[in-house]
Structure formats: structure tokens, C-alpha cells
Amino acid sequence: MGNKLKYLIGVSLNKKIKTKWFAIVNIILVIVIIGLINIDSVINFFGGNFGGETKITVVDNTEQSFDIFAETLQTDSVFDDFDTSKIEVIKSDKTEEEEIDAIKDNKRIVIILNKDEEEVLTSKIIVESNIETILQQKIIAAINTTKSSLAMIETNIKIEDLMKINAPASIERIYLDETKTEASENMRLVMSVVFPIVILPFFMLIIILVQMLGAEINEEKTTRGMEIIISNVSPRTHFLSKIIASNIFVFLQGGILLFSGMIGLLIRRTTNKSGSLLPEGIDLNAIWEQLIESGFAEKMLYIIPLVILLLFLSFLAYSLLAGILASMTTSMEDYQQLQTPIIFISLAGYYLSMMAPLFEGSIFIRFISYIPFLSALLSPALLLIGQIGIIDITISVTTLLLLIYLMSTYGLKIYKVGILNYSTSKLWTKMYKAIKE
């Protein structure tokens, strides 16, 4: 029977993998994922100026503003993550009209700085087209700083005093709750950005798992092929083969997604100086260093295996449920109806996990994270942002194990009756009777 199980797993996997559609879809997926991660480079490659080098020409009619403006623009700390190396600031010896004519030939930004008796400094930003919002804000900030500096110079304030005025205020954070640190705050910030991206593939894989398993069982059931199969292998072997094959497939598909993501990041690293996918203003390296110092990284040693275990068990639970439901239905249409609640449960888990940082201290959310199917996506999110601990995730794993045991024991009884049942009449009575026997 072991050989037959192995053979059935092989057949089931081959049906999914050895198809031209599997190859085509995954080639497209790899290209799309790598493309999305490097979307700025892709846009740039096709002629855009997304993130490319920007030339700023300054026509300084004040005769004393250029140096202050250029230095401020290159060193301003308000937008830490903005790559200033992409900006080249040039002092122009041409007139405003001459520079406007030149813009049409060379795509760049022209800044006109004029002296003004009342406002100290007035300026114009002349561009051919739109410019990045961050760059625009940075230019405006630099012009304002230049204006302040000019005003202070005019009022005879010393350069040292001027630097003190412009320097950012020193802020010391003090946490009265010892369990809270700046690192955990940063982790929450990172998780709110990263987690929806990371968890999305898991959600997608659950949907793929549920639909694929149901379709395969239904295909065999809607012909009388199931009678031939079940007369040669036990329902247990058949059920097991479908569960194992679909889980192997999902892990394989997940591996391909992960691999594509890593390749995409690698390409980004080698082609893009900043490399970060996070929004401007978030310095991942600094946050990572803080996390290492706070001992959070050490916690990862047990968090990662627990999360992997939870996800593995959740996939198993979802596949068991999908297999049982598929055995009860008599057509693909029926199964699609029946799988809708599973999709909604999974969707609820996905949204709750995305909103996890908002629910700090919620007992209800903590309780929800123990519930199988929801725990798959919610518990890792809460664990990573520190809202639940190892005990909570152990409870989630235990309830999941219990459910898997119940579904394996009683679900198999339903499966045994269901796969050879071709009638929708008194379906639930039949299944209830099967469980009782």
C-alpha cells in the first residue's frame, strides 16, 4: 500500500507540475515579482526618470545664496533616506530666459533665487514636467533654510549661532513600561509595512491549496473513476495522497515565490544604491541594529520555527477541510459554493493580521488568534509585533493540532462515505451518520 500511496502522490503532483500551464504561470510570476521589486528600474529602463540623477541649475541673482542652498540641499537631514548623491547642483552664469530655453533640451530643474527687499528672498522653481514629491519638498526646505540664513546674516548673527539654530533638537525617549523599547516601536513600524507584503503569498497559497484540492477530488469523483480507484486503494490512502501532494505543491509554489523575491531583491541590490523597498524615511539598517541590540533577533530563533510550524499545520488543516468538503460535493459548482466560507475565514485572518498593530492589548484579538484557520495568519503577526508571546502561540498550535486530529479521525469517515456518494439528497444526514459509525 506504501508504493501505491507514493504512486498516487506522484500522479497527483505530476498532474499539477508537469503541465505547460504550471511552467507558463510560474515564468510569468517570477518575471512579475522581480519586476515589481525593481519597478523603479523597470520604469527608468523604458525612458522614465524615476529615481534617476537630477540636475539642478541655480541662477543666483542674490550673489550669496548658492553655497547655502547647495549645502542645505545636500545635507538636509529631514529626509534621511533620500539619496542626495542623485542630485547635482550647478551654479548657472546664464540668465533666467537662457536657462528656460536650455530646459527644453536637457531635462533638469532650474531654481531662480532673487533678492527681495521685503521678503529677503524670492524664488522660482522651473521644470519641464512633474518632479518627485520628496525632491520638491527638499528643494522648498532648502530655499526656506537659505532664506532664514540670509535673513540672519543680514541681522549679523554668527555662523556658529546659525548652526545651533538650524541643528535638530536633541530628544531622549524614556519608557516607563520596561517591556517597551524604541526597538519594539520600530518593529511595529516595519511590520505595518512589511507584514502585508510577506503575508499575502501565504494567503494566496491557502486559496490555491483549497481550490486545487477540491478540483482534483471532484474531477475523479464526477466520473466513476473514483470507484475504480477506491476498489484498489483505501479511502485513507487516497485521502492522504491528495493531502500530501497538495501540500508539497503549495510548498513548492511558495518556494518559487520566495526564490523570485530573493532574486528580485538581489537584482535590486546590485542595480540600485538604496535597495530598500520601505517608504522614504525608514532606515532599515538603523532599525535592524536597534533590534539586534534589544535582543529581539535572539527571539527570532524560536519565533521563526514556531511560525513555520504554525503555517505548516495550518496548510494541513486547510487541506484536510478542503478534502472533506470536496468528497461531499457532487460537482465543481457545489464545491465552489462550499469553499466560500473557507475563503472568507482565510480572508478574515488576512485582514486581522494586517490590522494587528492597531489592536494592542485586545483580549478579543488575542482569543481570536487561538482559533484554527485564523491563527495561521494572525498569530505570526501578533507574535512579531510582541502583542502575544510563546504561550499564546503554543495554545494556537495546540488547538490546531487538536483540530487536525479531529478532522483526520472523523473527516476520514466522511470522506469514505462522501467520495462514493453521487446524490445531494440527505447529504448532511449521511455525513452525520458516517461520523457516528
Add this chain to the structure above:
Amino acid sequence: MLKVENITKYYGPLKAVDNLSFTVNEGDIFGLLGVNGAGKTTTFRVIMGLLDDYLGTVTLDGEKIDYSVTDKIGFLTEERSLLTKLTVMEQAEYYGVLKGMTKEAVEKELDKWLKRFEIEEYKYRKIKELSKGNQQKVQFITAIINNPRLLILDEPFTGLDPLNVEMFKGVIKEFEKKGAIIIFSSHRMEHVELFCEKIVVLVEGRSVLEGRIKDIKRNFRKKNIFIKGNVEKEKLKAIEGVLSVVKKSDEYEVKITDEKYLDKVFKYVTKCNEVTKFIVEEPSLNEIFVAKVGEQYGE
């Protein structure tokens, strides 16, 4: 030998099979007959070990039928049991390996049977691309690919033209000669009559008629008489025991309710002129089937 002893199977309150017993020896073709819903498929499912909540026993060569025995069984279902997205080769390999064969052995047997059924060119074609008749051939091949000791054929001639029916008959006869135990189900009584030595007729799960076809026919009291001569239809009809008189071409077919009325018809015919034919024939299996099943439904 296949031995089915006192099997009873309920689906809820419905008794699908009611205390059914029969035996089939090696080299025998056994007919399991009945109208739709009579319990044939349930009986096949019990024999195949697909159902386990039934009363009674089923043994093949003295062994209870379980997964250690099913490799010796070939099963052709009435409905299509093919996975139409697979190629013929993949389908044969799927069912063959599940019956304990190696992939190499499956391919060897498949090549042999595809050649025999003249569909060699479809080996790597998807089943859904084949005609209904060719799909039936593939389904039949998957049932016999393991050279089964017990072969269950549920309506094997569905979707076949007369030429292909002959082809199937030839192969079934070969299995009979090889000593296979064959159970055959069909609504076409001429096929059953041709193949089977023994039959059982089911009505609502119960056996209403069983035994050797020869004995069944002999014991069936109604007879058919074919008369050619100068006889009067109305006078024939008036004879006691005459059920019907139908003129067919230049002769009359007279059906009598019991063999005992034969003499009365014969006495009348001897009085008539130019009588060149007086033949008494046993009724066809179809007539017996209709009569027996009709009796059960009170017709």
C-alpha cells in the same frame, strides 16, 4: 470461485439488496439482471469491496475480498470511469499501477490491447478527444489490463457499433476460456442469452429468478407455437390457455399460458388443412424477464 452469500445492504430505510446469494465458477459467465435501481450496482459495489456496512459474505477463491485481493479484479462500470484529461497511456498506467502492475507491464499489455482493438494511434491522445465508442474501448482495456481472475462487466456494450460489439464479445469469450470468473450485466437480453449460462434477476434487491438459462426456459410454463397453415385466428384465440395470436408474415405466433394447453392447440391444428409447420419454442429470455419483472410490479 466467487461466492456471494446472503448479502443484504440498506441505504437508510431502503433495502437495496435483500439476502442475495449466488456462486460463479471459474470459466463461467454469470448474468446479473434487473431493471434500473434493482440493486445491480450495489451488488457490484459489495463484490468490489467498496461498501463495508452490509450483511453476508463475499469470497473469491475462499478469501474475503479486500485490498489484498482486488488486484485480481477487473471492473468495467456502466458510466464512464475515465479521467478524460489524461492520455490513454496515462490512464492505463494509473489504473494498472493501482492494480499492482509495474509501469512496464502496463505498457506492454496496453500495446497488445490497443492493437487488438485497432486504436494504436490513440495511445498518447487525451481521452476527451476520443469518440464515445473508442472511450468505451479504452475503459474496457483498463478493466482487463491486469488479466483479472474476476471480471465484472456492467453494460459493456454501451456506445458500441455492431462491429465493435463483436470485437468485445470475442475478447470476453477468450477470458471465459482462460478460466476467468465473469459477471455480466446488460439490459440487452440477447447478449445475456448468448454469453451467460447462469443468471439471477433482481427486483428491488431481491432475486426473483435464478439458475441456468436452459432450466429457466424449460421451467417457464408459457410457450410459443409457430403455425403455418390454413388456420383461423379467432378459433385459435378461443382455445383455453391461449394468451395471444399474432400473424407474422405467412405464419401465426400463438402464445400459451401453460405447457398443458399445448395438446388443445395441437388438436385444433390437426383438424385444419395445409398445415406445413407446427413448432413449439421456449420463450426468449427477454420475454421471461419481462414476465417475471412485470409479475413483481403487479403488471
